[in-house]
Amino acid sequence: VTAGIASPLNWEGGIDGYLSLLDQTELPGRETWLAIRDVASLCGAIHRLSVRGAPAIGIAGAFGIVIAAQHAAAHGEQVFEQRVASDAQRIGATRPTAVNLQWAVDRMMAALRRGRPDSPESAISLLLKEAQSIHHEEIASCESIARFGEPLIKEGSGVLTHCNAGPLATGGMGTALAPLLLAHGRGRRFRVYADETRPLLQGARITMWELLRAGMDATLLCDGAAASLMAEGKIQLVIVGADRIARNGDVANKIGTMSVALLARAFGIPFYVAAPFSTVDLQTPAGRDIPIEHRDPQEVAKFGGFATAPANCKVYSPAFDVTPGHLIAGLITERGIVCPVTEGGLAQVGAASPP
Ligand code: MRU
Numbered sequence: 001v002t003a004g005i006a007s008p009l010n011w012e013g014g015i016d017g018y019l020s021l022l023d024q025t026e027l028p029g030r031e032t033w034l035a036i037r038d039v040a041s042l043c044g045a046i047h048r049l050s051v052r053g054a055p056a057i058g059i060a061g062a063f064g065i066v067i068a069a070q071h072a073a074a075h076g077e078q079v080f081e082q083r084v085a086s087d088a089q090r091i092g093a094t095r096p097t098a099v100n101l102q103w104a105v106d107r108m109m110a111a112l113r114r115g116r117p118d119s120p121e122s123a124i125s126l127l128l129k130e131a132q133s134i135h136h137e138e139i140a141s142c143e144s145i146a147r148f149g150e151p152l153i154k155e156g157s158g159v160l161t162h163c164n165a166g167p168l169a170t171g172g173m174g175t176a177l178a179p180l181l182l183a184h185g186r187g188r189r190f191r192v193y194a195d196e197t198r199p200l201l202q203g204a205r206i207t208m209w210e211l212l213r214a215g216m217d218a219t220l221l222c223d224g225a226a227a228s229l230m231a232e233g234k235i236q237l238v239i240v241g242a243d244r245i246a247r248n249g250d251v252a253n254k255i256g257t258m259s260v261a262l263l264a265r266a267f268g269i270p271f272y273v274a275a276p277f278s279t280v281d282l283q284t285p286a287g288r289d290i291p292i293e294h295r296d297p298q299e300v301a302k303f304g305g306f307a308t309a310p311a312n313c314k315v316y317s318p319a320f321d322v323t324p325g326h327l328i329a330g331l332i333t334e335r336g337i338v339c340p341v342t343e344g345g346l347a348q349v350g351a352a353s354p355p
Contacts, residue, residue: 019064053098055278059104153180159237163253179274184216250325297317328341
C-alpha cells in the first residue's frame with residue numbers, strides 16, 4: 001500500500017545502532033541514505049529538510065534522543081540526564097512549527113523520567129523502545145486515517161493536494177495521501193493533482209515521485225494554476241496534511257495551503273485536512289499562537305544555485321500558513337473524522353478511545 005516506498009527513516013541495529021534517513025533533498029534525482037550518529041547531524045538533517053513532514057520529524061526527533069543518550073553515556077552517570085536534557089532542547093528547537101517534533105521529544109523525556117533506569121545502558125534501551133513505539137504508532141495512525149478517509153474518494157473524481165503528506169512525510173503510508181493510496185489499491189479510478197509547492201517543491205519532487213511509484217493517475221501543476229483547474233471543474237475534493245492544529249481547529253500547513261482552502265471555498269469544493277492526534281496541540285489556543293518558521297531568503301531568490309531574483313532583494317518566506325478551522329470540511333484523524341473543525345469537535349473525537 002505504501003507503493004513499495006521504503007520507510008524514509010529506520011533505526012539500524014540495537015542500543016549502539018544509528019538512524020538511517022533517506023535524504024529527501026536529493027529526490028527525485030537520487031536515492032541517498034544518511035547514517036545519523038550524532039545530534040548535530042540530526043539537527044542539520046531536520047533543518048535542511050533531509051527528513052521532513054510533521055510525523056517524520058517527530059519520529060526522527062525521538063530517535064535523536066536515543067543518539068543523545070548514546071553520547072551522554074560516554075560522559076558517565078553523573079552528567080547523563082543533564083546532557084540528554086540539553087540535547088533534547090536543541091533537537092526540539094530545530095523547527096518550530098510542526099508540533100510533532102516537540103511532542104515526541106517531550107514524550108521521550110517523560111519516558112526516561114518515569115522509567116528511572118539504573119544505568120545509562122538501560123536508559124538507552126528504554127529510550128530505543130519508546131522511539132520504536134512512537135514510530136509504530138504513527139504507522140498505525142496513517143493506516144486508520146487511510147480507512148476513515150478512503151470513502152471520500154469518489155470514482156471518476158479529481159483530488160488536489162498541496163505539499164507532501166505521503167509516506168516520506170510520515171514513515172507510514174502518509175496522512176493526506178493515505179486515503180488516496182488505499183482507494184487506488186482498492187481499484188477506484190480517480191485523478192490526483194499535486195501543487196508543485198514553492199519554494200522547495202515538495203509537491204513536484206516528492207508527492208509526484210510517490211504517486212507515480214504507486215502507479216496513480218497524477219498531474220503536476222504550478223501553485224498559481226489551482227484556481228483555473230478548479231474553475232474548469234476538474235477538482236471535487238482537496239486533501240492536505242498539517243504541521244500543527246490549534247485547540248480551536250485552525251491548521252498550520254505548508255505555505256500556500258490557506259490560498260487553496262480559500263479557493264476551495266470560493267468554488268464550493270470540500271477542503272479536508274488529514275493528520276494524527278500527535279499534530280493536535282491543545283496547549284495552543286488558536287492559529288495566531290502557532291509559531292511560524294521563516295526560512296532563508298535564498299531558498300526563494302535562488303534555485304539550484306542560480307539567481308531567480310536580483311541579488312539582495314527583500315524576500316518574504318514563511319514556511320507555513322494558518323487555515324482557519326471554518327474553511328475545513330473535516331479533519332481526518334486516526335480516531336475518526338472531526339467535523340466541525342472546532343474546539344468542541346476536536347474534544348469529541350479526541351476524547352473517544354482509539355479504534
Ligand atoms: O517543510 P516541510 O516539507 O516539512 O512541510 C511539510 C508539510 O507542510 C506537510 O504538509 C505536513 O508536515 C504534513 S506531513 C504528513
